[in-house]
Amino acid sequence: MSADLSSVIAATAQWLLRAYPPERGALSAALAEAQCRQAATVAAWLRYPTALDAGLLGVVGPGGSGRLDWVAGVDVVPGEDTAWRTWVDEVVASWAACLLADRSLAVAAAATVSGSVHAAGLAPDFRRLTDPDVRDRQAAVLLRHPDLLSPVADLHRDDLLDRLGEGTARAA
Structure with missing residues (x-):
């Protein structure tokens, strides 16, 4: 089975960028996209740790962005091509939001x-995720804001903490 998660990573990163847009400008957009892709990559690799997991995802599909759109208050633009949204994985998006908001988790x-x-x-190299510099932070102010990310991050935060073995440690 294929371990290719690129469609889920790309779609989930795209969703995060649209839900929490970067500062204006090409450089800011590129820096924010790099952070989203790194967060979505780490989250997808955690969520689907084996080639079998990734292969099964390819068979059943990730679920799409419907619930995330509602939770985050994202409006789909009428007439927009929405096919990519079917490849958004809610858990991966939630975990990526957790990672973007909390450096220690990242x-x-x-x-x-x-x-x-x-x-x-x-x-x-996940430096833009784990050790963002000043310009990275400026480019992704909304993407890194814990309060703004919390509706999405809170959806599956406990599962992420369990996966990282931090569930009981943070609860105490």
């Missing part, structure tokens, strides 16, 4: 996936 998650089957033979 660092723990990136460390967890660095040895995964998805990273085999790669040297993944």
Whole structure:
């Protein structure tokens, strides 16, 4: 089975960018997109840790952005091509939102996936997610704002904490 999660990662990153738009300008857009892609990549690798998991996702599909649109108050533009929205994964988006809002979670998650089957033979660099500089933060003010992200992040935060082994540690 294929371990390709690129469609889910791209669609989920696109959804995050549209729900929490970057500062104006091409550089800001590129920096915000890089952060979204890194967050969605780490979240997808955590959510679908094996090639079998990823292959099954390809068979059943990720579920789409419907509930996320409602929770975040995102309006779909009439006449817009919405086919990409079917590849948005709610759990991946929620986990990515958690990672964007909480640097310590992002660092723990990136460390967890660095040895995964998805990273085999790669040297993944998630610096824009785990150690954003001033320009990264300026470009993604909305994407990094914990209060704004909380409706989406809270949907599946507990599952992420459990996956990272931090569920009981943070509850205490």
